[in-house]
Amino acid sequence: QTTAVRIHTSSNKVNTTFPLMFVVRQQRGLLSWQIPLSINYIYRYSYVARTLCPMDKNARATLTKDQLLYVDVSSMSKEFTNFTIESNLLQDFSLSHNAKKNVSVSPSEPVYFMYTFPEDIASVLVTVDSEDTECMVVSIQDIKCPVFDLDNSIEFQGKYQTMTKQAAIILNVSTKEDYDEGSFYLVMVVKSNDLECNQIQDIKSAYRSKTVSIMIEGTISSKMKNFIINNSLFAVTFYSLNIDV
Numbered sequence: 001q002t003t004a005v006r007i008h009t010s011s012n013k014v015n016t017t018f019p020l021m022f023v024v025r026q027q028r029g030l031l032s033w034q035i036p037l038s039i040n041y042i043y044r045y046s047y048v049a050r051t052l053c054p055m056d057k058n059a060r061a062t063l064t065k066d067q068l069l070y071v072d073v074s075s076m077s078k079e080f081t082n083f084t085i086e087s088n089l090l091q092d093f094s095l096s097h098n099a100k101k102n103v104s105v106s107p108s109e110p111v112y113f114m115y116t117f118p119e120d121i122a123s124v125l126v127t128v129d130s131e132d133t134e135c136m137v138v139s140i141q142d143i144k145c146p147v148f149d150l151d152n153s154i155e156f157q158g159k160y161q162t163m164t165k166q167a168a169i170i171l172n173v174s175t176k177e178d179y180d181e182g183s184f185y186l187v188m189v190v191k192s193n194d195l196e197c198n199q200i201q202d203i204k205s206a207y208r209s210k211t212v213s214i215m216i217e218g219t220i221s222s223k224m225k226n227f228i229i230n231n232s233l234f235a236v237t238f239y240s241l242n243i244d245v
Contacts, residue, residue, distance in 0.1 A: 004090045005090070007022075009033075009048050009049070009085050010046055014046070018076050019036060022085075029146065031053070039151045040193075053145035095115040095186065103211070107151050107192045123171060123219045125217055126215075128163060128214055130211060138163055138186070139157075140159050140169060141157050142185070143185060147187060158184075158187075162197050
C-alpha cells in the first residue's frame with residue numbers, strides 16, 4: 001500500500017520582503033515553497049500544506065529501507081521569525097473503488113490521491129462534487145514526481161477540468177497503458193479567483209476553501225465490454241452477409 005507524508009506550515013509574522021523559505025529534501029527529490037505563498041503576484045497565503053510525492057515503482061526499488069526527510073527553513077530577515085510546522089502520514093492516500101471520500105482544498109492547500117485501476121473494470125467515471133462555488137481545477141496525472149499541484153502549475157501535466165460544483169472524467173481501460181503501475185494521481189487545487197470558471201476575477205474573501213466529495217466507480221466491466229463488442233461485430237457481419245446475398 002502506498003502512503004504519503006503531508007507537511008503543514010504557517011507563519012503570521014513574515015512579509016513579502018523577507019519571506020520564509022521551506023525546502024524538503026528526500027533521497028531522490030525535493031519540494032520547496034515560501035510563506036507568504038504568492039499566487040499570481042496578488043494573493044498571498046500565510047498557511048501552506050503540501051503532500052510529498054511518493055516515489056514511483058522503479059524509484060522505490062533503489063531506495064534505502066529507512067527513509068529520512070530533511071526540512072530546511074530559512075529567511076533573509078535579520079529579525080527572529082516565528083513559524084509552525086507539522087507533518088503527518090496519510091494512511092488513506094489511496095482512493096478506494098466505489099467509495100466516497102470528502103476532503104477540503106484551498107489555493108495554498110492542494111491535495112492529491114492515488115487510484116489504481118481494478119483488474120475487472122473496463123472504464124471508470126471520476127466525479128468530484130461540491131456545494132461550494134469557488135473555481136477549482138481537477139487534474140489526472142501520471143505516477144511521477146514532481147506532482148504539479150499549485151494554481152500556476154497544475155495544468156502543465158496530464159488532463160484537467162475546471163469546476164465550480166461538479167467535474168466528471170471518464171477513463172477507459174486502455175488508459176492503463178498511459179499510466180505507470182495502472183494507477184494515476186487525482187490532483188485538486190482551488191484557483192485564486194474565479195476567472196477560469198465564470199470570468200469573474202474579483203473575490204469576496206482572501207481565504208478560499210472548498211469541501212469536495214470524490215467518487216470513482218466503474219461504468220462497465222471488462223466482461224460486459226467484450227460481450228458488447230463481440231455481439232456488435234457479429235451483428236455487423238450478419239448484416240453484411242445479408243446485403244451480399
